Amino acid sequence: MVKAYGRGLWQGLRVTWRNLTRRSVTAHYPDVEPDLPPRSRGVIALQEENCTSCMLCARECPSWCITIDSHKEVIPAATDGGRDRSQNVLDRFDIDYSICMYCSICIEVCPFDALHWSPEFAYAEGDLKDLTHDMNRLRTWMDTVPPPQALDPGAEQGKELDAYERTRATEEGL
Amino acid sequence: MNGTEVVFVVLSLLAVGSAVLAMTSPQLVHAALWLVVTLGAVAGCFVLMTAEFVAWVQVLVYVGSVVVLVIFALMLTRQSGRTTAEVTGNRWTAAVLGLVAAVGLGATMVAGFAGERIEGRRIGxxxxxxxxxxxxxxxxxxxxxxxxxxxxxxxxxxxxxxxxx
Amino acid sequence: MSEALDVLLRCLVVLGAFLTMPLLVGQMEHKAMAHMQARVGPMAAGGFHGWAQLVADGVKFAQKESITPAAADRRVFELAPAVALVPYLVAMVAIPLGPFFGQGVLIGQDLDLGLFFVLAAMSVGVLGTLMGGLGSGNKYSYLGGMRVAAQLMSYELPMVLAAASAAMLAGTLSLVGIADAFEPWWLVVQLPGLVVFFVAGLAELQRPPFDAPLADAELVMGPLTEYGGMRFAMFLLAEYAGIVVLAALTTVLFLGGWAGPWAEQLGWAWTLLKIVGVSFLVIWARVAYPRLREDQVNVLAWKVLVPLALAQVTLTTVVVVW
The missing domain is CATH 1.20.5 (Single alpha-helices involved in coiled-coils or other helix-helix interfaces)
Structure with a gap:
């Protein structure tokens, strides 16, 4: 009878005692950097050389947070009678992180691997306008992009790597 | 007039003064709190008369319980906000009756015990x-x-x- | 040493203990409660695991503005923290610490009626929270004040009865006498009394799980709603000083005070150790249990604790007479 009456009381004490005697799970953030999992999405970095202003990322972004301005530059023909080449040059590539929802669509869609994820997360600002990162700032994030993760055991590598290795093998063979 | 008697007189004046304030205070909560001072002063008087036990029981029961009950009853029965005492035309009758009662009791005490000293001090x-x-x-x-x-x-x-x- | 100097020294030591021990209990509460909730508590203040948190809190409270609401009863509102705090200081004068290296018992002043004195002082402290509740001019404070009055009145009875049973067994009302007369088999005979006294004491202090008057989710902060700055700090200090007084009383009355090995030299250390232990139990009870509803509080007082306390008094009477 007593046991039936006091069980809740006993359990309360037991649970709290267990918690007291075990190490607490609190992460001591500013003193200890968090242990982020691989492929963490912190901030998007831009590799300008790869970008051709195809506008795929700006068009596919569900939040419309990417703004791109570019102009065509003419590269004169290399040989006489040859065709002039034209190249897109980026004037402006802004990502507004106050709107960005970190869905990763822009990075998946970019055909030229110009956008990459970086695990950096500490870029809070005091002014909303400062949350729009321009081209130069997006370039600086590239320094924090980690190398590509190791493949999971038993996974296939991407088709572009298969093609590369085939080409290398052919070249070596030659 | 030694130190004990001086303190006794001071405590008695405090008790009488705060009792008068308790009676005349228009705010009922203030009246209850002046009552606390009165009862505390009376407890002090008890201590001076070596009736320690009665003094602490006075504080424990009167101040700790009775006054809390009075304030509790105040809180339960007053309409919120209006804690002032109602002043009716009967107050003159009440004052006269109170005066008569005080004079009567005082006269009885003086007539009965004036000039006597208590034999054989018993520590309380x-x-x-x-x-x-x-x-x-x-x-x-x-x-x-x-x-x-x-x-x-x-x-x-x-x-x-x-x-x- | 002359009489006056001796009295002054004792008063100063008691005042010092009154100002530091609640802070130690408060720091223990921060850390123990945190670890029981799988977190760490204050870590930044003072560098080493936040030991200076309450010092920082004291400085913070001292520099805050104490606002008196316009609808408040000014003098009642402003006096309430003092009325809540001073009785615990007065109560600490009569509580013994134990023999100090053969020099006699450390105590402010040993009163023949020490137990009654302490209980009376604690019952005056009730008025402080009540004044705060009534004088704030705030509906939530008013409701909290009513809950305070009902709760503290209901729990004084079992507390006094349990303390009386301890005094009966020892044959004296002096706290030093009760602690001196302790024998180990009393722990068994007085067990219901210990439980009743501890639970009733928790309710007197309005500590969770008996903090229905201060229930955040229902009453903002009950009688303490309108208080800020130093006045609020005084109420908080009163709560923690109350925990120290309750722990000290439980130790002296039911746990044998300074009983233990080398009691003549280290009695004071044993008492302090037991006070820390009982304070830890108070903190543990806060973390482990949810808040009792107002009607459950009253049911517990009148239908459980009072009969239990009366049974304990009967048992003690039988033991004493036998």
């Missing part, structure tokens, strides 16, 4: 009071317990008769 420790209570004063003690029991039962009956049984 718990042991001596317990002894007196259970040997000399047993019958009044038991009758008082009967009276308290009757009051308790009566209070329960009264509070229940209003609501459904």
């Amino acid at each position: 420790t718990a042991a001596s009071i317990g002894e007196a209570l259970f040997t000399d004063w047993v019958l009044p003690f038991e009758i008082l317990s009967g009276v308290l029991l009757a009051a308790l039962v009566g209070a329960i009956v009264l509070s229940r008769s209003g609501s459904d049984r």
Whole structure:
């Protein structure tokens, strides 16, 4: 009878005692950097050389947070009678992180691997306008992009790597 | 006039003064709190007269319980916000009656005990009071317990008769 | 040493203990409660695991503005923290610490009626929270004040009865006498009394799980709603000083005070150790249990604790007479 009456009381004490005697799970953030999992999405970095202003990322972004301005530059023909080449040059590539929802669509869609994820997360600002990162700032994030993760055991590598290795093998063979 | 008597006079004046303030204060909560000061001063007087046990029981029961009950009753029965005493035309009659009662009691005390000194000082420790209570004063003690029991039962009956049984 | 100097020294030591021990209990509460909730508590103040958190809190409270609401009863509102705090200081004067290296018992002043003195002082402290509740001019404070009055009145009875049973067993009302007369088999005989006294004491202090008057979710902060700055700090200090007084009383009355090995030299250390232990139990009870509803509080007082306390008094009477 007593046991039936006091069980809740006993359990309360037991649970709290267990918690007291075990190490607490609190992460001591500013003193200890968090242990982020691989492929963490912190901030998007831009590799300008790869970008051709195809506008795929700006068009596919569900939040419309990417703004791109570019102009065509003419590269004169290399040989006489040859065709002039034209190249897109980026004037402006802004990502507004106050709107960005970190869905990763822009990075998946970019055909030229110009956008990459970086695990950096500490870029809070005091002014909303400062949350729009321009081209130069997006370039600086590239320094924090980690190398590509190791493949999971038993996974296939991407088709572009298969093609590369085939080409290398052919070249070596030659 | 030694130190004890000076302190006694001061405490008595404090008790009388705060009692007057308790009676005349328009704010009922203030009146209850002045009552606390009065009862505390009376407890101090008890200590000076070596009746320590009675003094601390006075604080424990009167200040700790009775005044809290008074304030509790105040809170339960007043409309919120209006804690001022109602002043009616009867106050002059009440003042006259109070004065008559005070003069009558004072006259009785003076007539009965003026000029007497208490023989054989008894220190008011718990042991001596317990002894007196259970040997000399047993019958009044038991009758008082009967009276308290009757009051308790009566209070329960009264509070229940209003609501459904 | 002359009489006056001795009295002054004792008063100063008691005042010092009154100002530091609640802070130690408060720091223990921060850390123990945190670890029981799988977190760490204050870590930044003072560098080493936040030991200076309450010092920082004291400085913070001292520099805050104490606002008196316009609708408040000014003098009642402003006096309430003092009325809540001073009785615990007064109560600490009569509580013994134990023998100090053969020099006699460390105590402010040993009173023959020490137990009654301490209980009376604690019952005056009730008025402080009540004044705060009534004088704030705030509906939530008013409701909290009513809950305070009902709760503290209800729990004084079992507390006094349990303390009386301890005094009966020892044959004296002096706290030093009760602690001196302790024998180990009393722990068994007085067990219901210990439980009743501890639970009733928790309710007197309005500590969770009996903090229905201060229930955040229902009453903002009950009688303490309108208080800020130093006045609020005084109420908080009163709560923690109350925990120290309750722990000290439980130790002296039911746990034998300074009983233990080398009691003549280290009695004071044993008492302090037991006070820390009982304070830890108070903190543990806060973390482990949810808040009791107002009607459950009253049911517990009148239907459980009072009969238990009366049974304990009967048992003690039988033991003493036998």
